[in-house]
Amino acid sequence: MDTLILSRIQFGANISFHILFPTITIALGWLLLFFKLRFNSTQDGKWMEAYQFWVKIFALTFALGVVSGITMSFQFGTNWPGFMEKVGNIAGPLLAYEILTAFFLEAVFLGIMLFGFSKVPNWLHTGATVLVAFGTTMSAFWILVLNSWMHTPAGFELRDGVVHATDWMAIIFNPSMPYRLGHKLLASGLTVAFLVAGISAFRMLIGDRGASVRATFKTAVVLAAVLMPLQILMGDKHGLNTLEYQPQKVAAMEGNWETQGNVPLVLFAIPNEETRENHFEVAIPNVASLILTHSFDGVVPGLNDFVAEDGTKMHPPVAPVFYSFRIMVGIGFLMLAVSWAAVYFMLRKRRGVEGVPKLMLWGFLGMTFSGWVATLAGWYTTEIGRQPWLVEGVLTTAAAVGDVPPSMVLSSLIGYLVIYAVLLVAYISVIFYLARKASNKTGETLWAQLKPTAPINQPAE
Template sequence: MELDPVLLSRIQFAFVVSFHAIFPVFTIGLASYVAVLHGLFYKTGNPAWDRLAAFWVKVFAVVFGMGVVSGIVMAFQFGTNWSNFSQATSNFLGPMLSYEVVTAFFLEAGFLGVLLFGRGKVAEGVHLFAAIMVAVGTFISAFWILSTNSWMQTPAGVEMIDGHFSVTSWGEAMFNASFPYRFAHMALASFLTGGFVVAGVSAWYLLIGRDVEANRKALSMCMWLLLVLAPVQAVVGDAHGLNTLEHQPTKVAAMEANWETQSGVPLLLFAWPDKEAQENHFEIGIPRLASLILTHDLDGEVPGLKEVPVEEQPPVWFVFWSFRAMVGMGMLMIAVAFTGLWLRRGGRLYKSRPFLQTLRLMSVAPFIAVLGGWFVTEAGRAPWLVYGMMTQAEGVTPSLSGWMVLATLIGYVLVYAVVFLTGGYYLTRVVRQGMLAEEPHDDEVETAKRPLSAAHATLEADAGRQFGS
């Protein structure tokens, strides 16, 4: 089989960006949570909030550090594998991506240090201000990235001159049709991610009886938040879907594996979409429901994949199943949030072991949902890189051969495996040693004012003991 540089570059980009995205999506939510904890401590003076803030800022530090490391690669991917795309779109893409870098550096230089290392050294009000600025900064960072991505989905404010995109209106380009929906959807996803991770860890601490007072507060707070956000996310997601239906109907057709443009389309619960045969196998669906969801009318007409030639159809099965993974996780999140509300009667929320165990497991749910959602929106845009204007085959680096991409893909997988395993393992150590009355503290030479230095756990399981407390 011949190695196709376009397909391999897509896989490589998907791998690198998926791996990277896990971290910011978590840190964006967590940054806001940390800011809220600081705010609560500032306002009430209750030391439980302070203990929570001190613990979660350590987790934030480790995840932020891993996000930075994995993000360096992203800055080069556009040039190494998608040079024609970068060149054609540079007038817009260049400043947008650079502004993200500028924001991140400003944030890191200005406020991250104060947040991570300022405890007890700066006034509590200053510390709170730094926490808020870091939280705001993560959103500004996300703004540049999501605006750029949305522009690739629903391009606006540009014209194509000699194969180059020239910006005619920065406002229209930045605030393009899909941007508000994508930004709202992603911001909520970040909060849900932060919320479910905090809930899961708090649940685990309650299961083993560690700092029950603070962790009850944390869990209760998270469950109220999730009770509101999980259903709101479903509504926002629906609005995002309608926006996609308007601007990228083929993507929606792939999400529903709907081949023919027809009315009264069923919502498929299971199907095996077959692009070669241009039909589904093993369909199980609920009649007319897709029409109802997408057009808010039981007999509404939904565009089908066959509206465009086969070579302009995205990989249908992949989009179809990624979408189901995302929605499935979303449903699960809503169900868990409402179960939490029900268990509040009689304080069973903090005592029901099956529920606390479920929350532990649910920590991974938002990550699956976020990746599923990105798979839908990115793969669903295929074969377009800039929707309707530039294809992936046109955007790829022309000098690439398949084996080069494959070799570096394997390389990135190996490098990231080491980063991820070490970082993930370290994170579990931080959590295991967290929220203790007196946390084990090593005498590490405390000179480095970098994210990971804010966490004090040791890397090996048995090494922590020799430090005592």
């Protein structure tokens, strides 16, 4: 493998590891705020117990996100110098805005969230939670502004082959930014919903039926049931936007080779780029046209339209985009089915969390990190689907890679993979360790440690 392929694999590995952690912190910050506001309004100790448990996981996740983000940013200089040389006038300020408006908020006020409950006024502790939650969202905003601009660049001009900004509002609010941001924020909410539901289910399965655990499980399930339909609607809007600005990506997602109407929705196939066809195709007639054009006979672009006369393919590699898209959608519909089924059991005979079958608790435990899988699948769909462009229509991936010996890239890639594997196992192990440790304490004991002079008030659900 040459430097280009190895550098792409290395950056893909780095960003795959990094994206796991902001995906959690973005929404978990707001869920912590919900727990704190519920405690403020009810003085019910179960909400503060939930807050104290999940803020530890938030801090752990934030730390890993920061560390992995630093190593990822180094690669702009070591592996992809052409990127900053070409578009640094736009990428540099956007990355700086993310640090100035988001990272500082999270770093400064996280300490108050972790250690300040009994040391600062309640309003200040709540305010710190607000600012940290806001900071995580602003961080996502600026990163997705840059990423969206790379997909749908706007507000710039080329001078001597270098990109210069001409309209920052057009750059920030580029055509795909609202859809990409909304899709990512909802994905973060779903990731956290199933993480919280899965860990809460684990605690219930090992015998912890405390009010805090039941409250967090119920909150997470309802959150997932509400967000998943919204994500389906946002995904549809995002897909239509992609069809307009990146039709070759949509063609790869659908496995559609010829531009035509009445295009079927391919549920499964094995795309073959050599013969330009799908093998073992299982499809529903006309449905792809209906989804993408809202008409059964609507015309959907085909991959064969994106091949130059000399045979050069100006479309992404089909198989990874095709399969990753189906993994993302499949997990999404599984999330919808599981969350709605759990809500049904909770409403049935008004039994609440106690009405959820044990088998379904095992299901939630198994889907604890399902949001990660769906997020990575969606990320691969959108990023591989951009190839061969790094910045659509402006800079190709091949033109941005640095002149680094393949052996050097390979050695650093192996080092990254080993370290990331160890860190990922450690992270998951620590989460379950904290869950087991918390389940060994009663809510009354923990609440007494947090606020010795406060009355205990934990009514039944």
